[in-house]
Amino acid sequence: MMKNNPTRGLLMYSFYSSKGNIGVALLLILALGITLLITGSTTVYAFFTLVAIGIPPYIIMIKMGAKNQTQWEKFQISMPLKRKNIVASFYLSIVIATFAGFLLCGVILGIGLVFHEGLMEHVIKTAFGSVSYIIGIALLMAGLLLPIGSTKFGENKGEVFFTLCLGIAAGIVLLIQWAGGKVDIPPAIISLSQIVIALTALVISYYITSKIYAKMDF
Amino acid sequence: MNAILEIQGLAKTYESSDFRLNNISFSVPSGAIMGFVGENGAGKSTTIGCILNTLIKDSGTVRIFGKEMTADSTDIRDGIGVVYDTNCFPEHLTPVEISSAMRLIYSKWDNGLFKEYLRKFKLPEKKKVKTFSRGMTMKLAVAAALSHHPNLLVLDEATSGLDPIVRDDILDVFLEFVQDENKSILLSSHITSDLEKVADYITFIHQGSIIFSEKKDVLKYNYGVMRCKSAQFAAMDKEDMLAYRKHDYQIDVLVADKQAASKKYRDIVIDNASIEEIMLILVKGEK
Numbered sequence: 001m002m003k004n005n006p007t008r009g010l011l012m013y014s015f016y017s018s019k020g021n022i023g024v025a026l027l028l029i030l031a032l033g034i035t036l037l038i039t040g041s042t043t044v045y046a047f048f049t050l051v052a053i054g055i056p057p058y059i060i061m062i063k064m065g066a067k068n069q070t071q072w073e074k075f076q077i078s079m080p081l082k083r084k085n086i087v088a089s090f091y092l093s094i095v096i097a098t099f100a101g102f103l104l105c106g107v108i109l110g111i112g113l114v115f116h117e118g119l120m121e122h123v124i125k126t127a128f129g130s131v132s133y134i135i136g137i138a139l140l141m142a143g144l145l146l147p148i149g150s151t152k153f154g155e156n157k158g159e160v161f162f163t164l165c166l167g168i169a170a171g172i173v174l175l176i177q178w179a180g181g182k183v184d185i186p187p188a189i190i191s192l193s194q195i196v197i198a199l200t201a202l203v204i205s206y207y208i209t210s211k212i213y214a215k216m217d218f
Numbered sequence: 219m220n221a222i223l224e225i226q227g228l229a230k231t232y233e234s235s236d237f238r239l240n241n242i243s244f245s246v247p248s249g250a251i252m253g254f255v256g257e258n259g260a261g262k263s264t265t266i267g268c269i270l271n272t273l274i275k276d277s278g279t280v281r282i283f284g285k286e287m288t289a290d291s292t293d294i295r296d297g298i299g300v301v302y303d304t305n306c307f308p309e310h311l312t313p314v315e316i317s318s319a320m321r322l323i324y325s326k327w328d329n330g331l332f333k334e335y336l337r338k339f340k341l342p343e344k345k346k347v348k349t350f351s352r353g354m355t356m357k358l359a360v361a362a363a364l365s366h367h368p369n370l371l372v373l374d375e376a377t378s379g380l381d382p383i384v385r386d387d388i389l390d391v392f393l394e395f396v397q398d399e400n401k402s403i404l405l406s407s408h409i410t411s412d413l414e415k416v417a418d419y420i421t422f423i424h425q426g427s428i429i430f431s432e433k434k435d436v437l438k439y440n441y442g443v444m445r446c447k448s449a450q451f452a453a454m455d456k457e458d459m460l461a462y463r464k465h466d467y468q469i470d471v472l473v474a475d476k477q478a479a480s481k482k483y484r485d486i487v488i489d490n491a492s493i494e495e496i497m498l499i500l501v502k503g504e505k
Contacts, residue, residue, distance in 0.1 A: 006292075009322030016315040017308040075306035078270040078372075079323055080296035083289060214289065218272040 006081045010089035011096070014060065018097075021059045029055070029101075033108035040116030045109075046130065052105035053134040056097035061145060061162070074218040087210045091202060094142040098135055105131070132191035133173055139198035140169035143205035147212060172197075220284075221245035222370050222402040223252075228268055228278035237426060239264050242278065244421045244431040246370075249399035251392060253417030253434070254406040255493065257501055261426040262406040266374045269404070270300060282370060296325050299363030303375035305355045309348035313341060313358060317365075324366035335361035339387070353384040360388055364395065371395060371403040377412050385409075389416050410494040420493060422500065429500055434493075441491040442476030443499070445469075450486050458482070463503035472499040 015022075032048040035041075076086050144165040173194055180190035228242035239261050246252040256262050267273030269280050271289055280287040282294050307316055313336055321327040336343055339357035347355065356376060363371060371392070377385045392403055393416055407413055413420060414434075421431040446454065451462070451469045458479060460472040472491060473479040480488050 004325045004327075005322050009319045012315075012319040012322060013308060013311070016311050016319065018310075020310055071302050071304055071306045072308055074272050075300065075302065077272045078295060078298070078300040080292040080325070081323065082292060215274060217267070217274060 004080075006079075006085050007089050007092065010076070010081070010086060011093060014089060014093040018059050021062070022056065025051075025055045025059055029104060029108075033112075036108065037112050037115065040112065045112075048108070049105055049130050050134055052108070053098065053101040053131065054138055056101040057094045057138040057142060060093045060097045061142060077218050083213050084210050087206065087213050090146055090209070091142070091206050094146075095139070095202070098138045102131065102135065129187055129191050132194045133177070136173040136176075136194035136198040137166070137169045139195075139202050140172055141165045143198070143201040144168055147205055147208045220248050221281075222248045222283060222400075223269065223404060224279075224281040225265070225269065226279045226281075228265065228280065229276045230264055230268055230273060231276055237261070237264070239268070240427045242268075242423070242426075242428055244428060246402045246404050246419070248402050249396055250418040251396055251403040251405055251416050252419045252421060253413035253493075254404055254421050254423065255408060255410060255413055255497060256423035257408060257497070260423045262423055263374055264426075265423065266372060266404070266406055270295070270298070270372060296366070297369045299366065299368035299371045301356070301359045301363045301371070301373045301376040303378055305347060305350075306359060307347050307362075310346055312344050312346055313361075314343050316347075316358075316362060320362060320366070326367045328365050328367060331367075332361060332365035335364060353380050356380055357384065357388065360391060364391070369401050371401075371405075373403065373405045373407075375406055375408070377405075377407055377409055385412060392416055410492065410497060414493055422497060424501055437493065437496060438490065440475055440477075441496060442473050442479060442488045443491045443495055444471040444473060444479060444483065445487045445489065446471055450483070454483065459505075461499045461503040461505050463499045470495075470499055470503070472496060472503070 029048070029052045032044060032051055036044045036048050073086075077083065145161060176194050176197065177190055180187075180193070185193075223246040225245065226243050228239060230239040231237075237259070242261075242265055244252075254262055254265070264273060268275040268278075269282075269287070271287060271291075282291075283297060285291065285294055287294050311319075313332075317327075317329050317332050320332075321329060333343070335341075336358075339354075339361060341350075341354055341358055341361070347358065350358065360376070363373075373392075377388060380388070389412060392405065395401055396403060405413065405417065417434050419432065420434050420437055422429045441460075444454075446462075446469045447467075448469065451471065454471065458471075458473055460474055462469055462471040472495075473488070476488055476490075479486075
């Protein structure tokens with residue numbers, strides 16, 4: 001008999017629920033990756049980074065919205081799970097998806113760099129900035145979206161909240177870049193602070209969502 | 219006989235509606251099936267929500283397996299199987315995937331038993347839940363609820379909307395489950411024929427309050443419906459009536475002691491009361 005690990009069980013549910021969409025996303029990422037390996041184009045590189053890092057957490061968030069349409073959430077509460085385990089699994093799913101995309105991006109990019117010297121120069125100049133920009137937006141967006149989503153504030157308004165949170169997250173990340181540039185902070189530090197701020201926001205968001213979830217009726 | 223589930227003074231109000239669960243108290247003995255009956259909106263699902271902690275109760279206590287149920291009582295919930303009236307699983311999952319996640323959540327998850335139920339219910343292992351019919355979905359939910367060896371099954375309208383054949387299959391599984399004296403079922407339903415078939419006890423809820431919680435045999439053998447004409451009804455002692463319902467040419471009177479009533483009112487016909495009739499007279503009749 002296997003030792004039970006509820007959070008892992010919920011992550012597994014999350015992965016299985018998103019499997020179909022992840023497969024499609026993986027095909028898209030691989031297609032872009034192969035195009036990048038063949039062409040070494042900096043435009044493809046920018047698009048590839050965006051898709052590889054941005055799409056996986058996006059899929060997880062979409063699937064979380066879809067779950068609300070069934071009684072899955074209510075059923076989870078009646079299982080031997082603490083409510084905070086359930087909330088933790090939301091956040092872990094998104095962090096894992098973001099970093100899995102990041103890893104995949106890194107592997108394909110690594111291979112690309114072997115074949116394209118020109119690309120190497122471009123990546124060195126921009127990689128840290130663009131990767132931190134995308135990770136920052138994905139995590140910030142999740143941080144904003146999950147507490148709102150957990151209140152079930154109009155499940156049918158999911159798309160509106162999704163777009164709103166994406167806009168706010170992108171705005172915050174751009175603001176950090178703009179403010180950093182104004183006071184002459186080195187780009188690497190700006191990029192790092194984007195990720196640190198996004199992760200901090202995600203931790204704060206987790207505590208807020210846990211508090212909301214603890215008092216919710218399902 | 220020890221009670222597996224004991225509810226005392228349970229209350230719940232909603233900010234968004236006038237509905238209120240009023241001081242609910244009843245218990246489910248071990249080795250028994252408790253039929254929890256009431257019309258739509260009577261408070262069955264709210265009571266079950268408070269039992270399982272999916273709803274936060276205002277007051278009262280819920281004790282399961284002798285321990286008080288709280289938000290953190292994962293050990294208690296580990297011993298409860300739950301089936302709701304609709305699909306609970308994410309639609310893109312297959313039964314095999316459900317099983318591999320469930321074994322990480324329930325300490326006594328039994329994959330062999332789950333597969334046995336899948337075979338028994340003729341459910342495909344590798345098809346997505348979204349391709350299942352309603353009957354198949356409910357069978358899957360029952361299979362999952364039973365496959366971690368629970369001691370209490372809580373079924374919230376689990377048989378509603380199913381055809382008689384599927385319902386019969388599922389009810390047989392429930393009867394088999396309570397063969398073990400340490401196991402019990404709380405079966406909420408408004409299909410009274412299901413409860414007539416399997417329940418040992420009946421708890422009737424109406425407008426958020428418990429009207430009665432009795433052994434089914436007590437209802438069956440003691441309760442009766444007197445078919446009265448207007449004059450007979452007028453001559454009856456009001457204290458003998460639990461409730462009555464007027465029809466065009468007849469008044470049905472529900473009595474708690476059929477034997478005593480038949481001796482007292484020799485000229486009035488008294489029939490056995492079915493659960494449905496008891497429910498109808500109590501809900502739609504007057505007191």
